[in-house]
Amino acid sequence: xxxxxxxxxxxxxxxxxxxxxxxxxxxxxxxxxxxxxxxxxxxxxxxxxxxxxxxxxxxxxxxxxxxxxxxxxxxxxxxxxxxxxxxxxxxxxxxxxxxxxxxxxxxxxxxxxxxxxxxxxxxxxxxxxxxxxxxxxxxxxxxxxxxxxxxxxxxxxxxxxxxxxxxxxxxxxxxxxxxxxxxxxxxxxxxxxxxxxxxxxxxxxxxxxxxxxxxxxxxxxxxxxxxxxxxxxxxxxxxxxxxxxxxxxxx
Amino acid sequence: xxxxxxxxxxxxxxxxxxxxxxxxxxxxxxxxxxxxxxxxxxxxxxxxxxxxxxxxxxxxxxxxxxxxxxxxxxxxxxxxxxxxxxxxxxxxxxxxxxxxxxxxxxxxxxxxxxxxxxxxxxxxxxxxxxxxxxxxxxxxxxxxxxxxxxxxxxxxxxxxxxxxxxxxxxxxxxxxxxxxxxxxxxxxxxxxxxxxxxxxxxxxxxxxxxxxxxxxxxxxxxxxxxxxxxxxxxxxxxxxxxxxxxxxxxxxxxxxxxxxxxxxxxxxxxxxxxxxxxxxxxxxxxxxxxxxxxxxxxxxxxxxxxxxxxxxxxxxxxxxxxxxxxxxxxxxxxxxxxxxxxxxxxxxxxxxxxxxxxxxxxxxxxxxxxxxxxxxxxxxxxxxxxxxxxxxxxxxxxxxxxxxxxxxxxxxxxxxxxxxxxxxxxxxxxxxxxxxxxxxxxxxxxxxxxxxxxxxxxxxxxxxxxxxxxxxxxxxxxxxxxxxxxxxxxxxxxxxxxxxxxxxxxxxxxxxxxxxxxxxxxxxxxxxxxxxxxxxxxxxxxxxxxxxxxxxxxxxxxxxxxxxxxxxxxxxxxxxxxxxxxxxxxxxxxxxxxxxxxxxxxxxxxxxxxxxxxxxxxxxxxxxxxxxxxxxxxx
Numbered sequence: 001x002x003x004x005x006x007x008x009x010x011x012x013x014x015x016x017x018x019x020x021x022x023x024x025x026x027x028x029x030x031x032x033x034x035x036x037x038x039x040x041x042x043x044x045x046x047x048x049x050x051x052x053x054x055x056x057x058x059x060x061x062x063x064x065x066x067x068x069x070x071x072x073x074x075x076x077x078x079x080x081x082x083x084x085x086x087x088x089x090x091x092x093x094x095x096x097x098x099x100x101x102x103x104x105x106x107x108x109x110x111x112x113x114x115x116x117x118x119x120x121x122x123x124x125x126x127x128x129x130x131x132x133x134x135x136x137x138x139x140x141x142x143x144x145x146x147x148x149x150x151x152x153x154x155x156x157x158x159x160x161x162x163x164x165x166x167x168x169x170x171x172x173x174x175x176x177x178x179x180x181x182x183x184x185x186x187x188x189x190x191x192x193x194x195x196x197x198x199x200x201x202x203x204x205x206x207x208x209x210x211x212x213x214x215x216x217x218x219x220x221x222x223x224x225x226x227x228x229x230x231x232x233x234x235x236x237x238x239x240x241x242x243x244x245x246x247x248x249x250x251x
Numbered sequence: 252x253x254x255x256x257x258x259x260x261x262x263x264x265x266x267x268x269x270x271x272x273x274x275x276x277x278x279x280x281x282x283x284x285x286x287x288x289x290x291x292x293x294x295x296x297x298x299x300x301x302x303x304x305x306x307x308x309x310x311x312x313x314x315x316x317x318x319x320x321x322x323x324x325x326x327x328x329x330x331x332x333x334x335x336x337x338x339x340x341x342x343x344x345x346x347x348x349x350x351x352x353x354x355x356x357x358x359x360x361x362x363x364x365x366x367x368x369x370x371x372x373x374x375x376x377x378x379x380x381x382x383x384x385x386x387x388x389x390x391x392x393x394x395x396x397x398x399x400x401x402x403x404x405x406x407x408x409x410x411x412x413x414x415x416x417x418x419x420x421x422x423x424x425x426x427x428x429x430x431x432x433x434x435x436x437x438x439x440x441x442x443x444x445x446x447x448x449x450x451x452x453x454x455x456x457x458x459x460x461x462x463x464x465x466x467x468x469x470x471x472x473x474x475x476x477x478x479x480x481x482x483x484x485x486x487x488x489x490x491x492x493x494x495x496x497x498x499x500x501x502x503x504x505x506x507x508x509x510x511x512x513x514x515x516x517x518x519x520x521x522x523x524x525x526x527x528x529x530x531x532x533x534x535x536x537x538x539x540x541x542x543x544x545x546x547x548x549x550x551x552x553x554x555x556x557x558x559x560x561x562x563x564x565x566x567x568x569x570x571x572x573x574x575x576x577x578x579x580x581x582x583x584x585x586x587x588x589x590x591x592x593x594x595x596x597x598x599x600x601x602x603x604x605x606x607x608x609x610x611x612x613x614x615x616x617x618x619x620x621x622x623x624x625x626x627x628x629x630x631x632x633x634x635x636x637x638x639x640x641x642x643x644x645x646x647x648x649x650x651x652x653x654x655x656x657x658x659x660x661x662x663x664x665x666x667x668x669x670x671x672x673x674x675x676x677x678x679x680x681x682x683x684x685x686x687x688x689x690x691x692x693x694x695x696x697x698x699x700x701x702x703x704x705x706x707x708x709x710x711x712x713x714x715x716x717x718x719x720x721x722x723x724x725x726x727x728x729x730x731x732x733x734x735x736x737x738x739x740x741x742x743x744x745x746x747x748x749x750x751x752x753x754x755x756x757x758x759x760x761x762x763x764x765x766x767x768x769x770x771x772x773x774x775x776x777x778x779x780x781x782x783x784x785x786x787x788x789x790x791x792x793x794x795x796x797x798x799x800x801x802x803x804x805x806x807x808x809x810x811x812x813x814x815x816x817x818x819x820x821x822x823x824x825x826x827x828x829x830x831x832x833x834x835x836x837x838x839x840x841x842x843x844x845x846x847x848x849x850x851x852x853x854x855x856x857x858x859x860x861x862x863x864x865x866x867x868x869x870x871x872x873x874x875x876x877x878x879x880x881x882x883x884x885x886x
Contacts, residue, residue: 012393014800015882018641030460030884032394032798184510187501190480190517191351 001055001111001150001172003046005080006101007039007062009071010121023221026121035071038116040078042178044185045146046114047079054148057081059108063088063100069201076196077188083201086209094122096213098130103209105135110173112155117142117177128177138170142179148172350497351517355387355475357696358495358521358664360482360534362390363399364458364682365668366527367465367474368413369689369696374472376697384700386474389498389519391481391857393878395466398529398857400560400644400886401458401682402592402602404428404450404575408717409686414468423460426597428453429573434630436581436591441630447677447747450575455594457562457602458682459883481874485534486518493663495520496534501876504804523696523706524664527689530555530647531859533873535670544657544666552763553651553672554729556589557860559622559834560604560645561793562596562885565638570599577679582624585736587611588729591625592679593634600641600885601634606679608650609832609864610767613774617831619645620779623787627780635786642885643796645834645858648681649674653726654760659688659713660695660706667692675721677728677743684718691716724752733761764863771826790836799835799856801879807852808875809837809861816869817848825866832860856881 011017012032020027035043046058060075061084062068072083086100105113118125125141132139140146140157144165147156159166160179170176188196206213234240244251357373359366370386377384392398405424410417417424428450434441466476483499495518502513526535531553539545545552576593583589588608595601605622625631649655649672656673659666667688674681695709713719728746732739746752761767782788801808811817821827822840827848829838835854838861841847857880862872 012798012882015798016795018639032397032882032884034393184512186512187514188479189351189501189514190477190498190519191353193477194353194475 002057002059002108003049003055003112003114004101004105004108004110005039005043005046005058005060005075005114006097006127007043007060007071007075008036008116008119008121009033009062009064009068010036010119013037013120019222019224023223025219025222033067033071035074036116036119036121038118038120038178038180040116040185041180041182042114042116042176043075043078043080044183045143045176045178046112047186048183049112049146049148050079052148054150055111059084059110061086061101061104063092063097065089072201073193073196074188076199076201077193078186079192080199082199084204085201086204086206088206088213092213093215093217094124094126095130095217096211096215097127098134099211100206100209101127101131102134103211104204105131107209111153112172113137113175115175115177117179128175132175135173135175137174139175139177140168140170141177143176144179144181146176146182350515352520353387353517354495354520356384356521356700357386357523357525357693358519359386359388359525359527360496361527361529361532361668361670362388362392362395362462362466362476362478363527363529363668363685364462364465365670365685365689366390366525367395367462367469367689368409368686369525369527369667369693370469370474370476371413371465371472372690372693373697374469374474376694376701378472380697380701382701383473384697387519387521388469388474388476389480389482389496390476390478391874391877392478392880393882394463394478395476396459396463396884397478397882398880399459399462400558400646400881400883402558402560402594402604402679403456403458403461403682404594404680405454405456405458405461406452406678406680406683407454409683409690413686413690420468421464423464424454424456426455426572426595428455428575429571430575432574432576434576434578434580436578436628436630438581439629441578441628444579446577447743448575448577455573455575455596455602457596457885459886479878480517481877482519482528482534483516483874485537486520487663491662493524493538493661495524499874499876503806505806507806510804521664522700525689525692525696526664526666526670527668527685528670530649530669530672531862531872532666532670533859533862535666536862538661538666539657542661544659544661545655547658548656550657551651551654551760553649553655554608554610554760555647555764555860555863556606556608556650557618557645557647557832557834557858558604558606559619560602560643560886561640561796562642563601563603563635563638563640564599565601565634566636567599569634569637570601571595572597579740581628582621583607584613587613587616588732588736588739591622591631593631601638602886603631603635606648609647609764609860610761612767612769613777614768614771614825614828615774615776615831617777617779619790619793619834620777623782624780626786632786640788640793640796642798642883643793644881644883644886645856645860647859647863650676650729651760652676652729653722654730654757656722658710659692660710665692665695665706665709673718673722675725677725677747678721684721687716687718688713691718726752727754727756727758730758730760733758765866765868768825768828768864768866770824776826790834794835794854794856797835797856798882799854799880800882801853801855801875803853805876807850808873809850809852809855810871810873811848812869812871813867816867820867821848821865821869829861829865829870832864834858834860837861 012034017026058080060080063086115128142160143157144160145158153172157168431446431448433444433446480498482496484497486495488494497518498516500516502510504510574595579590591605607618659671668685673684691712692709698704731742835856837854839849861870
């Protein structure tokens, strides 16, 4: 069985971001980028499944500019067997990414597609679900435990939902998105980084995959949240009610 | 074993008949044991211009404790210092459970200006002489340039020698210095003085950006650079010669136990090892002590300063690209050496910083807070108003100059850049001399590996070079300030206009920085104003802008040699100076005001101030897990 893992190159979680002066987005020039933490967890889970003998190959795929190759190399250093880089010069919204992944799945025929539950730059939490819908495959999102039963071609997934944990049984092929508590991703060791240099990364274009990238959504403006105003200490309950009624308009 | 030999000989026959490469393969076979070999010569680095050249080194895997021991012939390999506590003994155990070893011709520790210049020079010499040497650079920052912070008004002298066509290669050196202003600050005024600097021909740059560019150039030439790996110890052979470094184990939790994702460090060996860790490099300091490199040439101790810097994006109308301003005086008192800088870069950005010499006497001095005060000075404030801070950072720098240069060659390698200490203090520039020292060491290493010469040629060539001439001429400026601000300024003027270093004497440095601190009861506490959140900020806000981070679940990389000294000495006698000079608020007194030290190692900016200034030298800065620390990109 082959596992396809989609990884995204995002602004590193520890970096302080700022909005570009023209308000078209977040300034990503000269800013440290890394693999999305949830994608690392997804890749780690795929590698563990392969090491347990349930899969033969783990393929990492990333969609974006040429620097995505660095992210794929990190994935290869963690243990993925090969990488696919889909060249794209602008950033895409989840539906476009899902369409691209659908085309790739039709080419690669994986038994499982792993994604992180959401990317830390847009917090969309949509791509995995959209891929499953486009492919007509079952989906198990926010996975905190994945157990494969290879004979039955079924995966038992514990999902972290608002009410607690939900256990699903999904037939393979399926789409699984990973949550924080699923595993602790491994470090890429120096010898593995060296070996990863010789692992192949296939470049593909959007024309190759025949994907229509026209988006129905356009980002109009990005602004910083308003600065927090300092609190006011009120002297009596009446004053509090007055402020709630007349200033905050909440009662 | 036989299968392996056959494999190697067949691959070696495909190499060019280069005696160097062939002999290297032969050397590998000897220490390996039959049962544990899974080596496979793999293709070399993926640098684009080169054809796939067979590897000239490979990895051996050791699965058994005995093989690891046998491979390391020396019992001293497990540790090189007496300061290890519980945590290190557990690391030693892991080292026997299978540490990999990788060999290179030249290993460079640190991807800064010196390290990368050495790598580039080595590869250039290889190309010119049609041979190949494998060069590896390890860097503790997550990326090349992540730990690089400097003023910086760049003198391109060394770069012109290294890469003469840098102007046509999109180097991030674009803004020529257009003016040299020098102000003496009082609380409210800025008095213009004739500038002692002449920056004509120099450029206002971000050193972090330049180092990233140099890293790209080094990789193009075939250097292997591995960011995210910190060199935690030096490896020696049976004859006490340096053979390489070991990277730090990853995935050890705070209590010393191994986490789920534990990975033992890797031994990286070099036939020549160059240490380019920057000012107060943790391994370089150990090497200097071990081989007594200062005593060998009667060098004095090194003296240091702490530089704290911010990059601001300011109003277009106030921005004047290329403007270079230096100040002296306020907010520092006449007994404390230091000053500030304000450089206008491109993109409406300015670099603003305060440098405070670490031999200050008053333990209540807080360099970070002094910097916050500086920003409220009318002359500085008017530039900053309406602007935003983009990044913040801090780093110590050398001020010892000529008098403190140690003998930089040791058995197995050499020390280059600020780890040795080539900063020209009156010019306040160290980048060009660091780069040149890297180039000279590379030439010596090439001679040693290719022609069998001695690494001592590095020292000889250093003394024949412009680095030596420059540092010799500049040697008396800084020590003159031991006598006070006015005598210092007077001597500086004399040196600059008349003497130019041509005097028969060399002034000496005063006490070492950590010994210069007076007792708290003899000094007056300093009251610092609260930050206003617009021009001045509290430390956590500034720290956020340095993008610094470490995995919190790891042992603290700041080691106390004696854990009782902070409460027995630092707190009562010196009022806990570490809680004042650390620009990252790593050291904090216990919340209840009790003299218990709390170390927030996760905040560390890797500036090394604590390693330098702690009165009893009780704090030892060691490397944390690789990839942690600040993420500078504009500094």
